[in-house]
Amino acid sequence: MTFVQIIEGRTDRVDELDRLMDSWAEQTRGRRTANHAVVGTDRADARHFVEIVEFASYEEAMRNSALPETDRIFHEMVALCDEPPTFTDLDVVRDEQMNKRTVGRLFEGLPAGSMDMLDGMVAADYRDHDIAKDGVTEGRDGLRQVVTAWRTGFDFAFTVESLLADGDEVAVRWSWTGMHQGEFMGLPATDKKVEMTGVTIFRFQDGMIQEGWWQWDNVSVMRQLGLLRL
Structure with a gap:
């Protein structure tokens, strides 16, 4: 204890x-x-x-x-x-790190939770940085569009491997498994099982997720979908 x-x-x-x-x-x-x-x-x-x-x-x-x-x-x-x-x-009988709990709840809800959950977790002017994209996705509504695209393409689930908090930032190491059951990046459903791992760092401000940086194995995903042959 x-x-x-x-x-x-x-x-x-x-x-x-x-x-x-x-x-x-x-x-x-x-x-x-x-x-x-x-x-x-x-x-x-x-x-x-x-x-x-x-x-x-x-x-x-x-x-x-x-x-x-x-x-x-x-x-x-x-x-x-x-x-x-x-x-x-x-x-210590209870040790609750609020920001870590918020990130944990976010990853639980991303696969199929109500999009309304983002209102209580993500700032309206949120900024999202993704290694697979040029530029920055702006705003909570922009994040909704990203999540919708992934839900359209995959039946997926996250496993949170570890969560670390330091000041106003939380780092989460995760693994992801999905079945390609809908259009994704212009590719029709292939019914292929896709797996990847990644790390995301979130910055909090006033209790809300203000910014996120996603590092994930996008090359492996493209290869598993047959979009990349190396």
Whole structure:
């Protein structure tokens, strides 16, 4: 179970505290067990800082605490604070990354879901970049047209292999299988099974998908359809 430790304190030496964290990260490289750390200051009180550190489990957190560098840094942190910082230990019972969930729902709905789903996920001025196309597909309605073309040509399904989020971007690695049952790129239905893999990166803004970059094995698809002979 994921474990999170929240450290709170008060100091007017936040810059020194930040440098202290840099020093600890460097000295424990390759041995620390923390997965992620965030340090913030209270907008209403800049002397109030909060550090949030995530570990894969409570046991991993204890391994991290046992490092001699961690103990030394703790004592130096206390010296920078007005009073000893407080610690809150949390077992994470829910970790919901909203942007990742949105992308997951999008890929579930692309094969056959209602097009209305795009209204709540994709910005009206969305921009779509596709390795197989020149230029950019503009707007949510432009994306609808792209999805419609694929639905017309194939009975298909996505499998999401992995999802990674970093800031306002989400990367999804996927595989795709479809039966060519309708016209696609001017080619009548061949009833051929087509498979491909790809990676898509989405950029979010204000909770909506603002931009997307699609990298997929278009050469393989053309070859499987008999449109390309190499």
